[in-house]
Amino acid sequence: FLAYALGKAQEVMAVFCKAGLSVAAHGSVWNLCGVYRAAGIKFPRSRKLSDRHRRDSVLVLPPRFRADPIVRDHAPLWVVAVTGWGGRAATEGIHAVVQLSDHADHEGILELVEAVGPSRVHVVHGYAQELAGTLRDRGYDAHAVAGHSGPPETGAPGQFGQPLHGRARPRRQAAGQPRINGQIVAPEVHVLSETGEHLGVFTTAEAIKLAADRGLDLVEVTADASPPVCRILDYERHKTRG
Numbered sequence: 001f002l003a004y005a006l007g008k009a010q011e012v013m014a015v016f017c018k019a020g021l022s023v024a025a026h027g028s029v030w031n032l033c034g035v036y037r038a039a040g041i042k043f044p045r046s047r048k049l050s051d052r053h054r055r056d057s058v059l060v061l062p063p064r065f066r067a068d069p070i071v072r073d074h075a076p077l078w079v080v081a082v083t084g085w086g087g088r089a090a091t092e093g094i095h096a097v098v099q100l101s102d103h104a105d106h107e108g109i110l111e112l113v114e115a116v117g118p119s120r121v122h123v124v125h126g127y128a129q130e131l132a133g134t135l136r137d138r139g140y141d142a143h144a145v146a147g148h149s150g151p152p153e154t155g156a157p158g159q160f161g162q163p164l165h166g167r168a169r170p171r172r173q174a175a176g177q178p179r180i181n182g183q184i185v186a187p188e189v190h191v192l193s194e195t196g197e198h199l200g201v202f203t204t205a206e207a208i209k210l211a212a213d214r215g216l217d218l219v220e221v222t223a224d225a226s227p228p229v230c231r232i233l234d235y236e237r238h239k240t241r242g
Contacts, residue, residue, distance in 0.1 A: 002083040024049040026061035179220040192231040
């Protein structure tokens with residue numbers, strides 16, 4: 001689950017911890033959890049994400065780390081963005097979006113400024129010039145920060161708009177080895193069960209989830225078919241037997 005490191009990530013962790021699930025949080029999220037723990041807020045069954053995390057753990061990390069080697073190589077590969085940006089966050093490598101916003105609306109921002117009573121207000125993001133003007137009309141020393149005074153972004157927002165480059169792409173399969181899970185590039189695939197039964201044609205994301213729900217991998221067995229044929233199996237055990 002992708003969520004910004006302070007606030008939203010901890011909300012996501014709290015939901016899964018309450019449900020009794022194990023949570024592995026990226027270091028940038030885990031370190032900020034210390035603030036919550038100091039205030040008496042606990043996250044049971046949670047720990048810092050490492051390269052030894054279990055496959056049954058829910059991973060929580062900031063969007064910019066969505067292709068970290070730990071995630072890329074070991075995650076179940078069902079990636080969900082938790083954000084108030086909605087469908088605009090559905091960029092490469094993200095399979096689903098849960099819309100959750102912790103931002104104040106216009107009136108809420110004005111109420112916050114009034115409650116704080118600041119001597120100066122520096123406005124960033126969104127319609128910064130317009131908001132600064134409104135605040136000046138209300139008697140505040142408010143200014144839009146240079147470089148952050150335009151309208152809201154129209155493309156994929158913030159960290160969700162950062163492209164996947166280099167190490168951020170799924171690891172290439174070793175020579176002579178089949179593609180598995182996130183290495184599969186075809187948009188849809190034929191899926192065979194563990195016993196060889198043809199389950200039908202699925203989008204690759206659906207097929208990966210189908211395999212992950214069974215605690216198994218999706219392995220491309222016939223890459224030159226149209227669409228490619230994949231089989232659900234335990235790839236590590238399959239390699240050992242091979």
